[in-house]
Amino acid sequence: MTPPRFDALAPHYAWIEAASFGGLLQWCRTALVEDLADARRVLILGEGDGRFVRAFLAHNPAARVHVVDVSPTMVALARRRAGSGCGCGSGCGSGPGRERVTWQVADARAVEYPRAEYDLIVTNFFLDCFGPDDLARLIPRVAVALQPGGRWLVGDFRVPPGRLAGAASRVLLAAMYGFFRLTTRLPASRLVDPRPLLLARGLTPLRAESRLGGFLTSELWSSPPAPSTPIHREERSALHDEGPEHPWR
């Protein structure tokens, strides 16, 4: 399980992105951020250089966030971004976001996720870092960390429907995977659609926004609500023994 190395790329990540996609990837990360204002316990996997977490903290005044990213340099950049806004103008990292975020430099595949801890999980351009086997192992492990009724934000590339759009996106994705495999030793060599794995864990799509004909999508998924507590047999017979007829009998 060799982790990719995003450290050398990290300081250049934002300008390379701007040169290739303009503001479209930041649009994708934050397209549904206004829907997340009520989240309180948040897990962000593969945050990168902090542009999502900064926007999220600005929209959500109360959430506590845990970030996991394997790259120490990405985490250092994200920490600065999340903590900026203190007003001193130096990017000193002491802004209001600082106390609300905890940071973990780790391979997300090796993390032990606490059960039913988070009401929001965020994976922006992160699930695309994994091949089919890794993804099939990772998604169920991460899904246990979601509370019943919790949400999972997935911002990522998709192969759009239609022959021409599909073919064009495959060419672009092949070039991107070539670049990332060269610069970061990314283990994945092609885009794997995570949606069947999310559906298999009982998650359902709530909302989606897309651009470039569906090449960029931001999707919000919901985990199933907690099952209602079953009434035990003794409690049920007690209900029968006393009181008037109830409509649920």
Ligand SMILES: C[S@@+](CC[C@H](N)C(=O)[O-])C[C@H]1O[C@@H](n2cnc3c(N)ncnc32)[C@H](O)[C@@H]1O
């Ligand atoms: C393609 S970048 C995406 C960064 C950011 N989320 C974005 O929207 O641009 C992937 C990020 O995930 C991190 N990453 C990749 N593989 C990882 C792994 N196995 N465990 C934890 N983080 C990982 C990288 O360090 C990098 O910050």
